[in-house]
Amino acid sequence: MSGASARRSLQRRYTAAAIAAGLMSAAFALNGALLHAAPATTLDDYGQLEDPALQARYEHITQDLRCLVCQNESIADSNVELASDLRRQVREMLVAGKSDDAIFAFMTDRYGEFVRFRPPLEPKTLLIWGAPFIMLLLGGAIIYRVVRQRSRLPLDDEPS
Amino acid sequence: MWKFILPFAAFIALAVLFAFGLNPHRDIHALPSPLIGKPAPLFKLTDVEDPARIVSNADLKGQVYVLNVWGTWCVACRQEHEALLAISQQRVVPIIGLDYMDERPKAKQWLDQLGNPYMAVAFDTDGRTAIDWGVYGAPETFLVDGSGRVLFKFISPMTPEVWEHEFLPRIAAARRGGA
Numbered sequence: 001m002s003g004a005s006a007r008r009s010l011q012r013r014y015t016a017a018a019i020a021a022g023l024m025s026a027a028f029a030l031n032g033a034l035l036h037a038a039p040a041t042t043l044d045d046y047g048q049l050e051d052p053a054l055q056a057r058y059e060h061i062t063q064d065l066r067c068l069v070c071q072n073e074s075i076a077d078s079n080v081e082l083a084s085d086l087r088r089q090v091r092e093m094l095v096a097g098k099s100d101d102a103i104f105a106f107m108t109d110r111y112g113e114f115v116r117f118r119p120p121l122e123p124k125t126l127l128i129w130g131a132p133f134i135m136l137l138l139g140g141a142i143i144y145r146v147v148r149q150r151s152r153l154p155l156d157d158e159p160s
Numbered sequence: 161m162w163k164f165i166l167p168f169a170a171f172i173a174l175a176v177l178f179a180f181g182l183n184p185h186r187d188i189h190a191l192p193s194p195l196i197g198k199p200a201p202l203f204k205l206t207d208v209e210d211p212a213r214i215v216s217n218a219d220l221k222g223q224v225y226v227l228n229v230w231g232t233w234c235v236a237c238r239q240e241h242e243a244l245l246a247i248s249q250q251r252v253v254p255i256i257g258l259d260y261m262d263e264r265p266k267a268k269q270w271l272d273q274l275g276n277p278y279m280a281v282a283f284d285t286d287g288r289t290a291i292d293w294g295v296y297g298a299p300e301t302f303l304v305d306g307s308g309r310v311l312f313k314f315i316s317p318m319t320p321e322v323w324e325h326e327f328l329p330r331i332a333a334a335r336r337g338g339a
Contacts, residue, residue, distance in 0.1 A: 068296035071189065082296055082297075085287040086291065089288075089291060109194060110195070110292060111294045111296065112194045
């Protein structure tokens with residue numbers, strides 16, 4: 001193979017690679033655009049609330065309420081019928097001018113604290129909220145002890 | 161000394177945790193109802209078989225009753241139906257049905273074919289009564305006393321054993337309490 005043809009073949013390969021890369025990034029971009037184009041819909045056919053402030057509160061509240069059928073999904077994400085009924089409830093209470101606290105109270109009165117993904121900080125939820133810090137302290141104490149003990153050991157890996 | 165006590169204490173703590181947490185008889189999806197001890201939510205719905213007839217638990221004031229939440233879509237409800245029929249034969253307390261997320265013709269067919277253990281069946285058209293009662297599935301069975309307070313909630317298919325051990329003693333106690 002002559003030097004020129006080798007160069008050309010290499011060039012062709014680069015071109016092919018560039019086209020492929022271009023196509024791929026275009027596909028990604030398109031994909032991204034499509035994903036973003038899909039509206040952050042509710043699963044219901046009510047459409048969005050007219051007042052954007054109410055809509056924002058609606059989204060925040062429904063994301064903080066647990067769907068009790070699927071238990072690890074919020075009612076904003078779940079498409080089971082109960083979640084849909086609870087979304088309707090939240091929506092109606094918002095339109096009726098109820099406060100966020102009143103809506104959460106309505107739900108916990110019926111379903112218990114478990115219905116909230118972020119339970120309020122209260123004496124009885126202290127352990128839940130405090131557990132990460134307790135774990136951190138415990139882990140820190142263990143590391144501290146181990147390091148101190150190790151640092152007292154004679155250095156045996158130094159060149160003599 | 162601590163070298164022995166600490167791991168042993170940790171072992172005991174884990175063992176207790178597992179004994180509780182891994183207990184196969186514990187239904188991890190069953191949630192305690194915040195309604196226990198509180199006044200039962202009132203409902204006024206139509207009869208599942210006759211839309212012109214009103215079914216309301218306000219009419220039951222002064223007596224102990226059972227509210228059973230069911231639906232024709234619910235397999236476990238079919239499973240418990242036999243037990244409900246037997247319980248209704250005992251005539252200890254009235255059983256009120258709450259038909260949830262259902263369609264009238266299907267419910268009617270169900271009652272015609274399998275038998276009707278209920279004094280009346282309320283048809284919860286849009287699930288609002290179920291929300292008031294904190295229902296999140298079916299079957300769920302509530303026990304309400306004469307003063308209209310919720311005494312107990314059972315989540316799972318009813319069985320003769322559950323009826324005998326969980327419901328009958330509570331019904332007897334409620335009646336002794338003058339309710």
